[in-house]
């Protein structure tokens with residue numbers, strides 16, 4: 093007998109934020125009905141956690157909101173009614189700081205590389221088998237996984253500042269060698285490609301480090317954020333809105349943006365001059381200057 097098609101679950105059709113409101117209402121009602129003790133709190137957390145995990149058709153940030161909303165509301169309530177001392181707020185903050193130290197947050201918040209963002213990378217960088225590839229700031233390991241998929245013959249390594257994130261990445265990516273540490277203090281000289289998914293503000297510093305430490309034929313790859321004022325050697329566009337900018341470590345081996353061939357003036361002068369010196373362009377700039 094032919095199976096009847098199942099109707100789409102009711103939950104899928106609910107517009108956001110109704111799923112969150114319903115989950116919090118269910119958790120809050122259970123908590124009140126059970127007299128608001130520790131057991132009631134545990135039941136409420138189970139209800140909102142189950143809704144966060146099982147609600148169909150919503151993204152991970154909404155799941156996080158559904159799961160975290162109820163315990164946070166109970167914490168606020170306990171603080172407001174004096175059931176907890178005011179310093180109790182510090183506990184979740186301390187846990188957050190432990191998981192995600194300030195330095196890591198300042199350099200780049202935790203956003204994962206989309207799974208297909210690096211598809212086609214090998215065709216552009218043509219790395220030999222056994223090439224060493226680093227994800228600088230590897231977070232939970234999504235970039236490591238994408239690199240492993242795109243460059244299966246490469247040795248994948250990661251460095252991550254946050255201890256808990258590095259631990260999770262190690263568990264998730266058994267194929268990669270992951271160290272806990274500061275990527276700015278790490279020596280990049282042995283790598284054939286350094287991959288970054290950081291912040292626009294970090295890119296000039298990353299280019300400077302790559303220019304100083306990487307071999308001339310090595311690559312610097314950056315998801316989403318370009319090195320300011322530098323023409324990439326290639327761009328990979330596998331996922332819409334997430335270009336991967338690819339730079340040979342020495343800019344002198346590729347075409348530079350026209351501004352760098354002229355001595356820059358004004359506020360950007362120091363920055364451009366630094367990039368020029370870094371990538372061996374300062375001579376050309378000076379020559380152009382002398383010839384004028």
Ligand SMILES: C[S@@+](CC[C@H](N)C(=O)[O-])C[C@H]1O[C@@H](n2cnc3c(N)ncnc32)[C@H](O)[C@@H]1O
Pocket residue numbers: 195196197199200201202203204205227228229230231232233234235236251252253254257273274275276288289290
């Ligand atoms: C946007 S996430 C990218 C995660 C991963 N690369 C990916 O693409 O899935 C940036 C990561 O860099 C880490 N990070 C930031 N500054 C760092 C530093 N100085 N040293 C090591 N890791 C750092 C952060 O903790 C965060 O996990």
